[in-house]
Each structure stands twice: as C-alpha cells, then as structure tokens.
Amino acid sequence: MPLVAANWKMNPTNIDDALDLVRGVMSVARGHADRVEVAIFPPFPWLLAVSDLLVETGVKLGAQDAFWENSGAFTGEVSPAMLKGWCQWVIIGHSERRLYVGETDEMVAKKTAAVLSRELGAIMCVGELLDHYDEGRSDEIVTGQVRAGLAECSADDSARLVIAYEPVWAIGSGRNADPEHAYKTMRLIRRIVGEMIGAGAARKVRILYGGSVKAANVQQYVELPLCDGVLVGGASLDAEEFAQIVRVTAEVYGHR
Numbered sequence: 001m002p003l004v005a006a007n008w009k010m011n012p013t014n015i016d017d018a019l020d021l022v023r024g025v026m027s028v029a030r031g032h033a034d035r036v037e038v039a040i041f042p043p044f045p046w047l048l049a050v051s052d053l054l055v056e057t058g059v060k061l062g063a064q065d066a067f068w069e070n071s072g073a074f075t076g077e078v079s080p081a082m083l084k085g086w087c088q089w090v091i092i093g094h095s096e097r098r099l100y101v102g103e104t105d106e107m108v109a110k111k112t113a114a115v116l117s118r119e120l121g122a123i124m125c126v127g128e129l130l131d132h133y134d135e136g137r138s139d140e141i142v143t144g145q146v147r148a149g150l151a152e153c154s155a156d157d158s159a160r161l162v163i164a165y166e167p168v169w170a171i172g173s174g175r176n177a178d179p180e181h182a183y184k185t186m187r188l189i190r191r192i193v194g195e196m197i198g199a200g201a202a203r204k205v206r207i208l209y210g211g212s213v214k215a216a217n218v219q220q221y222v223e224l225p226l227c228d229g230v231l232v233g234g235a236s237l238d239a240e241e242f243a244q245i246v247r248v249t250a251e252v253y254g255h256r
C-alpha cells in the first residue's frame with residue numbers, strides 16, 4: 001500500500017492549530033484508509049493530543065526523530081521506547097537534521113536500527129545537495145547514504161523500513177525533481193537495498209519521493225513504477241492541499 005507522510009517539521013506553534021489541521025485531514029484520510037496509508041508527523045509536544053484524535057481512524061502517527069538509546073543521561077533526546085505505543089513511524093536522517101543538527105550517516109544508522117528494533121517503522125531520508133546534483137554526483141551521494149544508513153539493518157526489517165529519496169535542493173524550494181531523475185534514483189536505491197539485505201526483502205522496502213510535493217505535481221511521482229508514496233512537508237500544513245494529495249494517490253494506486 002502506498003504511504004503518504006505529512007512531515008509538519010517545527011509547525012504549527014500552538015496545539016489548537018495542530019488539532020485543527022488533523023481534523024481537516026482526517027475525514028479524507030479515513031475515507032481512503034483501505035488504499036493509502038496516511039501518517040502524520042507532528043512536533044513532539046503535540047504527539048499525545050494528536051494520537052487521541054487518531055484513535056480508530058486508521059491514520060498513523062509518527063515522530064520526526066528518535067535517539068538510538070532507550071533511556072539514560074541524554075538530555076533533550078526522546079527514545080524509540082518512549083514512542084512505542086502511540087507512534088507507528090519515526091523519520092530518521094531528514095536533511096534538515098543532517099544540516100542544522102549535524103547528524104551523520106553513522107548516527108542515522110544507529111537511529112534507524114534502534115527504531116526498527118523496537119518494532120516501529122523507520123522512514124530513513126537520503127538525498128543529494130544542489131552542488132552534488134549539478135556535478136552529476138547524485139548517485140554516488142545517495143549510494144553512500146543508503147549503504148551507511150542501513151549498515152545495521154537486516155532482511156527482517158524490510159516490511160517496516162521506508163526510504164525517502166528527497167533531493168535537498170527540492171525541499172521547501174518549490175523546485176520539485178524531474179520525475180525521470182526521481183525514478184532513476186529510486187531504482188538505484190532499490191538495487192542497493194537488494195545488495196544489502198537480499199532482493200526478495202528489498203521488494204518489501206517502500207521508497208518514497210519527497211521535495212516540494214503538492215496536489216498539482218503528486219501524480220507524476222506516484223505514477224512512477226518504483227514509487228511507493230510521498231513525504232510531504234510544506235503542503236501538509238494545508239489540510240485541503242494535503243487531502244487532495246491523498247485523493248490523487250488513492251486514485252492512481254486504485255488503477256494499478
């Protein structure tokens with residue numbers, strides 16, 4: 001089933017707006033729950049209140065990050081063990097964390113393994129910078145990130161593992177990637193995952209596209225044969241826009 005993930009990032013700044021946003025998306029997401037898995041990733045302080053609203057709706061909840069240890073003296077961190085119970089998903093290695101918080105491939109690998117070992121789903125993000133893209137180094141960069149990030153994963157993790165290909169230059173820029181480029185990179189990711197955990201297991205790993213996805217351009221991605229859904233940032237903060245992304249995805253996969 002395709003996955004449409006709403007990464008709210010550090011928005012909205014108050015709980016009432018967060019709950020309004022969930023309510024706005026819920027009826028559409030619920031109506032398509034048999035065809036599209038929808039997951040919402042609010043900031044940590046809103047997780048509990050949002051989880052109450054999502055009970056029995058079929059809409060999933062996720063966190064935007066998690067630490068690799070389960071408890072201990074790690075000020076400010078949140079562990080997979082703490083998320084287990086109301087979250088189903090965790091985003092790991094988003095480019096904004098790599099950029100602003102200095103997350104390395106090694107940290108991404110430890111976090112991904114920790115999340116999967118707690119039987120949560122992990123959405124591991126990879127993607128090249130604009131300079132890499134312009135220099136024709138996208139494949140090399142993405143290959144390195146996938147190999148390093150999955151270093152501690154095994155075939156048993158495949159059903160709960162998602163890789164989001166998000167070219168950094170496409171995130172929040174309004175410059176979404178050409179579908180041909182997205183397709184080639186997703187094909188490369190699938191091949192590398194196959195080399196690492198076996199081709200059979202790799203087929204169960206879902207691969208998403210992310211980067212300036214909106215209702216007007218989502219179809220060209222979800223129609224790609226290797227694309228299992230989208231990771232949506234800015235457009236997920238507008239309930240009607242996000243609902244339309246879910247509708248388009250449901251329609252495309254309904255015809256597959």
Ligand code: PGA
Nearest residue numbers: 171172211212232233234
């Ligand atoms: P965007 O963000 O849709 O605003 O480009 C995507 C993401 O960062 O996951």
